[in-house]
Amino acid sequence: MGSPMYRQIAEDLREQIESGAIRPGQQLRTELELRDHYGASRNTVRDAIKWLTTLGLVETKPGQGTFVVQKIDPFVTTLTADPKRPGGNKVVAPSADGYGEIDRSQLAGQRKLTVSDPQVEIQKAVDPIAAQLQVAAGSQVVSRHQKRYIDGTPWSLQTSFYPMGFVLKSADRLIEASDIAGGTVQYLADTLGLRQVGYRSRMLVRAPDATEAYFFNIPQDGRVQVCEILETGFDQTGTPMRLTVSIFPTDRNQFLVNVGDVPEDEPEESKT
Amino acid sequence: MGSPMYRQIAEDLREQIESGAIRPGQQLRTELELRDHYGASRNTVRDAIKWLTTLGLVETKPGQGTFVVQKIDPFVTTLTADPKRPGGNKVVAPSADGYGEIDRSQLAGQRKLTVSDPQVEIQKAVDPIAAQLQVAAGSQVVSRHQKRYIDGTPWSLQTSFYPMGFVLKSADRLIEASDIAGGTVQYLADTLGLRQVGYRSRMLVRAPDATEAYFFNIPQDGRVQVCEILETGFDQTGTPMRLTVSIFPTDRNQFLVNVGDVPEDEPEESKT
DNA sequence: GGGTATTTGTCCGTATGTATT
C-alpha cells in the first residue's frame, strides 16, 4: 500500500464502523489502546481519528473518548409552499416570517417547534441585501432576526429584511420586537396591499461562522457545514418586497421541492 | 486569551485573508517562515493551517505552498423546471435525464455543458431506491448513470432509475448505452404514454465518498461536501416513474427554487 | 533528463494542559 499509515488505520476503523461492528454512539478504544493495537504512535492514531472526524464518522469528547456519530433524525423543510400564504396553512411555524412551510408529517409526530421573539434592527443595506431587495446600497432596511428550535434543539437562524419605506407607510409593526400573528406576509398584505405572488430561493452550502457554530452547537472542527437560503419574495408588480436569509446546519436538515402534481408527502426513512 | 496558540495564529491569518491583505490565489508564507514569525513550532503552525483548511479558507499543495482559496464561479441549477418538460426547453443539458433545467443566463455566458454517454446497468433495487420507486425490494431496475461537466470541470454525477417493467414493454431504448434525444421523460411519454406531471426532490448534504471525491477532484481533507438530490418523478396516476439521484459538490454549485410568479432570473453576483 | 533546493506530508517521542468521571 502506498497509502500512509494513518489512512490505513482510518480505513480499518471506517470498515468497522460502516459494517456495524462499532455501533452509532458506541465508544472507540482509547488512543493509547489503538496505539498499541496498530503499533503506531499516539500522534498517528490521532491523525487517523482526525481523518474520520472530517468524514463525519466519529466525534471526540475530551475526558470521555471517541464515539461513532449518531445521525440526527432529520427535519424536513418544504421549500415550495403556497406563495400566497393564506393564514390557513395546515401546519406552519407560529411566526414563520414568510419562510417555507413546515412539513406536516414531522409535526404530526411530536416534534415541537419554538421560535424566539424577533430581534429587530434598522440597518443600512449592504451589498447583497440591497441588490436582492433592489434598493439603493446604504439605504435603511428593517431586519427581523429569529432563532428557531425543534424539541429544544437549535434548528435554524432566520433574518428577514424589508425596505424601511414599508414602516414609514403604515406597516409600523414591522419594527416591533414581537411576533406578528399570521405572519409578516399577511400583515403586509393587510396594511399595504402588498400581495406576495411568488418567491425565489437561492441555496448554497458553506462553512459556519463563529456565531452560527456557537448557536447550533456545531463542533468547531468544521465537519458540519450550513445551508444558506436567500429567499426573495415578490409582490404583484414583480417588485421584491422581502428578503429572508435562513441558515440551516446540514447535519439535521433536509429539504423538499415539489413541482407540479405530486402525491402526499411521506418522508419515511431514506437515510440514503 | 484562553484560546490555544494555533487558534490565535489561525485567527491572525484569517483576518489577513478576509481583509484582503492576502488575496485569493496568493501564497501564504511558508510553514518555516510562519514558525519564526509567530515564535511557535512548525507543528503548531501546521495545526493553524489545518484549521483554516477546514474552514475552507486556504488549501495546501505539496511541494508548492499554502494558498488562499479561489472561489469558483458557481453554477446555478434551477430545481423548479416545467414538470411536463416539453422538448422545447430554452436551454437544457443535451441529455438531461430529466433533471432540473439549466439556468439560461449561465449558458448565455460561454459556459459549455458536456455529458458523458450513459452507463446503463440492470440492478436489483436496494432499499431506498425501491422505496422511492414503490417497487418490491430486490426487483430489477434500470439505472442510467452519467457524468456531467461544465467547461471541462466535473460538475455532477447523475443516476436515474426506472422500473424494469418499462423495458419489457416497448421502452427498450432505456437499456441502450446512448443518449436519448429529447430526454427519457419525453421518450417514456411517447412510448408508454407515461406523462410526468410532477416531481419531488429531496436534498441533503453529506461528505463525499471516495468515488465522488476522485471524480470531482475534491481535496481529500473533507472541507468540501456534496449535495445529494433524490428526485422522484410521478406520472398522471400519481405513480413514481423515475428516480434520479444527483450529486453536486457544494464548492461550485448553487440552486434556485421558484414558487409562484417571479420575475426573470438574474443571478448576477451574490457571493453572500 | 538529472540534480538540487524548497515546501508540505508523515511519523515519532515527549511533556504538559484540560475536561470528565
Added chain:
DNA sequence: AAATACATACGGACAAATACC
C-alpha cells in the same frame, strides 16, 4: 483528590511532491 482520556505544543527526522537550473 485521583485517575482517565483527549487537547495542545514542542522538537526532530525523513519522505514525497514540486519547481528551477
